[in-house]
Amino acid sequence: xxxxxxxxxxxxxxxxxxxxxxxxxxxxxxxxxxxxxxxxxxxxxxxxxxxxxxxxxxxxxxxxxxxxxxxxxxxxxxxxxxxxxxxxxxxxxxxxxxxxxxxxxxxxxxxxxxxxxxxxxxxxxxxxxxxxxxxxxxxxxxxxxxxxxxxxxxxxxxxxxxxxxxxxxxxxxxxxxxxxxxxxxxxxxxxxxxxxxxxxxxxxxxxxxxxxxxxxxxxxxxxxxxxxxxxxxxxxxxxxxxxxxxxxxxxxxxxxxxxxxxxxxxxxxxxxxxxxxxxxxxxxxxxxxxxxxxxxxxxxxxxxxxxxxxxxxxxxxxxxxxxxxxxxxxxxxxxxxxxxxxxxxxxxxxxxxxxxxxxxxxxxxxxxxxxxxxxxxxxxxxxxxxxxxxxxxxxxxxx
Amino acid sequence: xxxxxxxxxxxxxxxxxxxxxxxxxxxxxxxxxxxxxxxxxxxxxxxxxxxxxxxxxxxxxxxxxxxxxxxxxxxxxxxxxxxxxxxxxxxxxxxxxxxxxxxxxxxxxxxxxxxxxxxxxxxxxxxxxxxxxxxxxxxxxxxxxxxxxxxxxxxxxxxxxxxxxxxxxxxxxxxxxxxxxxxxxxxxxxxxxxxxxxxxx
Numbered sequence: 001x002x003x004x005x006x007x008x009x010x011x012x013x014x015x016x017x018x019x020x021x022x023x024x025x026x027x028x029x030x031x032x033x034x035x036x037x038x039x040x041x042x043x044x045x046x047x048x049x050x051x052x053x054x055x056x057x058x059x060x061x062x063x064x065x066x067x068x069x070x071x072x073x074x075x076x077x078x079x080x081x082x083x084x085x086x087x088x089x090x091x092x093x094x095x096x097x098x099x100x101x102x103x104x105x106x107x108x109x110x111x112x113x114x115x116x117x118x119x120x121x122x123x124x125x126x127x128x129x130x131x132x133x134x135x136x137x138x139x140x141x142x143x144x145x146x147x148x149x150x151x152x153x154x155x156x157x158x159x160x161x162x163x164x165x166x167x168x169x170x171x172x173x174x175x176x177x178x179x180x181x182x183x184x185x186x187x188x189x190x191x192x193x194x195x196x197x198x199x200x201x202x203x204x205x206x207x208x209x210x211x212x213x214x215x216x217x218x219x220x221x222x223x224x225x226x227x228x229x230x231x232x233x234x235x236x237x238x239x240x241x242x243x244x245x246x247x248x249x250x251x252x253x254x255x256x257x258x259x260x261x262x263x264x265x266x267x268x269x270x271x272x273x274x275x276x277x278x279x280x281x282x283x284x285x286x287x288x289x290x291x292x293x294x295x296x297x298x299x300x301x302x303x304x305x306x307x308x309x310x311x312x313x314x315x316x317x318x319x320x321x322x323x324x325x326x327x328x329x330x331x332x333x334x335x336x337x338x339x340x341x342x343x344x345x346x347x348x349x350x351x352x353x354x355x356x357x358x359x360x361x362x363x364x365x366x367x368x369x370x371x372x373x374x375x376x377x378x379x380x381x382x383x384x385x386x387x388x389x390x391x392x393x394x395x396x397x398x399x
Numbered sequence: 400x401x402x403x404x405x406x407x408x409x410x411x412x413x414x415x416x417x418x419x420x421x422x423x424x425x426x427x428x429x430x431x432x433x434x435x436x437x438x439x440x441x442x443x444x445x446x447x448x449x450x451x452x453x454x455x456x457x458x459x460x461x462x463x464x465x466x467x468x469x470x471x472x473x474x475x476x477x478x479x480x481x482x483x484x485x486x487x488x489x490x491x492x493x494x495x496x497x498x499x500x501x502x503x504x505x506x507x508x509x510x511x512x513x514x515x516x517x518x519x520x521x522x523x524x525x526x527x528x529x530x531x532x533x534x535x536x537x538x539x540x541x542x543x544x545x546x547x548x549x550x551x552x553x554x555x556x557x558x559x560x561x562x563x564x565x566x567x568x569x570x571x572x573x574x575x576x577x578x579x580x581x582x583x584x585x586x587x588x589x590x591x592x593x594x595x596x597x598x599x600x
Binding site: 290293294296315316318319334336337341342344347353354355356365368 | 469470472473474475476477478479480481484485486500501504505506507508596597598599
């Protein structure tokens, strides 16, 4: 008769801490517990208040980040958990992170505020720093490379480079997996966050925190220039952080993680390393800015531009054509100002070709790039050449 | 004749090689002959570019024959370069030789509208009064005809009254209610295509 193994049966019913020691699982679980553990052992109100009284503080809420003594006594050192995780070491090597960035910090970047509300152990502060760095580096790159770009296109390009969707895609390319539920037994190489309850409206997750007067009037027209003053770097209304009990979406958690990684690199390895990381992972992504434009009346805008810059009025001329009387004609129309050609476009009707030509001329104006554009942060490098002011002109055509 | 005895399944006219003498006299429009095929192919045989010719074989060179394509929007026209940009000085030599005279090129429009600038402030006042008081008689086009200006100018000077706009909306709805699905879809597609121009798609 075969002998039954009762210990193995108990594993399904009991949590690893309660379970009696098993030869097989002992090694695994003893190192898996961390100080950042979100599943702190159940404690009564009395234990919390005792600890708070010990620290002689009146407000327990203000001292949320202080862990009760018994938690620390039970949890094992987080150092071992982070250093023993193969996933984390692999991620560190895969991203070619500087060796001065320890694995413990990398483990911290993977803990979202919704998984661990303690600001000393989650990635919120790192993400705030990383977010500001990303916005700064991207905006200075866009403004110095394309000094005439319209503001709405700049916002769109910012969103395409460092928007939450892009950052979430980057984290997927890095090979980050989500932990199903955050907890102390989870491998620190997983991204830990508490998910939004299914069926929650996305608008309800975070409150609007805009300084704009009448911000709740969604239908009112908002000028593009007012977005610089009131809104965030993408031209969207500023939203507050997620409430404590509520979870976050997968996209938000992943974006926060990528920002936190940049913040951690900045803190541990300094500015040059952060800049290099930004260039290698964000700026290296291909973005065709000429596809972000959408004009309603390009011919009118071009006429306004030529009048403003004291050029001759633009004239549309047929450069070449084929099959005028056929079913599928092709016209090539050029837009000229004096003897200079400003743009060229082709289309199956004269009006279409003219519109496209005016559009290409406008894009030619907007996508001007100075020779060897430099960004202000390049002055931080060793032995940088003296700063020459970036090109600034009237830029956008306002009709 | 051998062909009439064997009775081929296809008619004679589509098989012209069976009737070598008759095809000359018959005028068959859409039929492709062996002879015409050869002629078409001969015409399509374009001579290679001169840079590929035997005279260039002896020495080392770079052959650059780019296919014809739309110019890149990232190439800023010389006129749009700022005054202190180096590219402004570097370019004109190449540009002067390449361009033909712009005035010789045909215009997109058949006729250029003649601009008169003849209307006085009193005329503008009268236009506004007429359009406001009797919008049914004095439409944009009738006013433009009376004052010898463009309908666009009338629209710039004064807008239609709300009553007139409501009537016009009703008329439009009445017309559109008679459209069938085909016409409606064609109209919608046209609008979508027009919007795609602005995105350069």
